Amino acid sequence: MSRFSPFSRPPSKSSRPRYAQPVAEVLSRTDAFAPLRAGVEQMASMRRDLQALLPDYLATSVEPGFIKDGQLALFAAHNALAARLRHLEPRLVADLRARGWPVDSVRIRVRPQSVQDPKPPKQARMSPAGAAALIALSEDLPPSPLQEALAKMAARHVRKR
Incomplete structure (x- = not known):
């Protein structure tokens, strides 16, 4: 018994299943995406460097932005992390410059993560x-x-x- 309908064509040898592909691979297929590919690679490299330089609790909650006029935008998950980043700013700028990034200052912004619906209060029922x-x-x-x-x-x- 075939899993295909008798009225459908069997799959050709040239058709292959589609799998998830890395963004860099998809963007490298054409030159039209070259600027976007460069930006994606820069963001990935910046994220790796930030994860190496920042403490674990900060690295997981901080997202890098773009560098514009020597100013790096960093997005923190909440105000407490932003305050801690401001304390680390001078050391972070020096460390990023040592790694070759053209950073003169850091601009820290708070980008709250999506609010999750509160869990309903537990209501135990007993027979x-x-x-x-x-x-x-x-x-x-x-x-x-x-x-x-x-x-x-x-x-x-x-x-x-």
């Missing part, structure tokens, strides 16, 4: 049999904080029903 078992257990225990907590929990779930 009537479970609540009855908790009540029975709390009545069998001697007076203690555990006995009080079980009685409160059982009462809360009995009230909901």
